């Protein structure tokens with residue numbers, strides 16, 4: 001069966017409250033309290049079978065929100081997400097229960113994905129071998145380093161053979177040997193025609209691994225196309241962005257949001 005991911009005008013809104021009491025008041029008087037914050041706004045794109053897409057954008061652009069939406073960890077506020085095939089998220093500590101051991105987490109995730117006990121017994125050694133975290137596999141996840149969590153998350157996700165794989169910064173932690181092992185596995189997936197979303201701050205890795213790029217900026221799609229089209233534009237942007245002071249970088253997102261809101265106001269005015 002072929003698989004794809006279709007986002008149609010997807011928005012994820014969060015409410016921000018200055019005080020906890022405002023949060024309570026908002027339950028009693030909906031929309032009277034708190035400030036709307038759009039982590040993603042009006043996102044539309046299609047990813048087909050075999051697409052390997054690098055999701056790029058500066059801190060806070062909305063990359064992790066997008067990966068959580070694709071994998072169903074969070075629901076959209078509005079718009080529709082159509083996922084054909086089984087998506088699996090690889091993110092540091094994603095879906096791992098801190099109180100359970102590594103082994104128990106493997107069982108839990110596999111059960112949630114519909115595997116039976118026999119299938120889990122067969123998968124278990126492969127996953128443990130890939131994670132390669134030694135005796136820690138029988139320790140609670142709360143005692144793991146972020147590298148170990150990433151190893152376990154990656155090992156579970158790739159060994160359950162999903163159709164759609166979302167890799168959220170998994171390769172930014174861990175040693176080179178593990179990174180190489182992950183890249184090998186990802187290349188294997190690529191050859192099998194899986195759909196892969198690769199969320200990364202490393203332009204080098206995106207260029208090496210992906211054919212397409214989805215550039216998010218302040219919660220919207222700035223551009224979506226081939227690596228050849230998008231990366232030179234993004235590199236130009238990043239060069240200027242990095243030349244800003246930390247304070248200016250922080251203000252940048254606000255400036256983009258203000259400009260966008262002004263443009264929308266202008267567009268909605270009658271001629």
Ligand SMILES: Nc1ncnc2c1ncn2[C@@H]1O[C@H](COP(=O)(O)OP(=O)(O)OP(=O)(O)O)[C@@H](O)[C@H]1O
Pocket residue numbers: 014015037038039057058059060061062063064065066
């Ligand atoms: N649960 C939440 N409540 C409120 N705001 C949130 C929540 N989750 C994310 N956000 C906000 O949404 C925006 C997008 O966050 P997201 O983590 O998706 O960005 P990102 O591109 O993955 O950033 P980074 O590269 O730093 O990981 C940020 O401004 C973040 O503060």
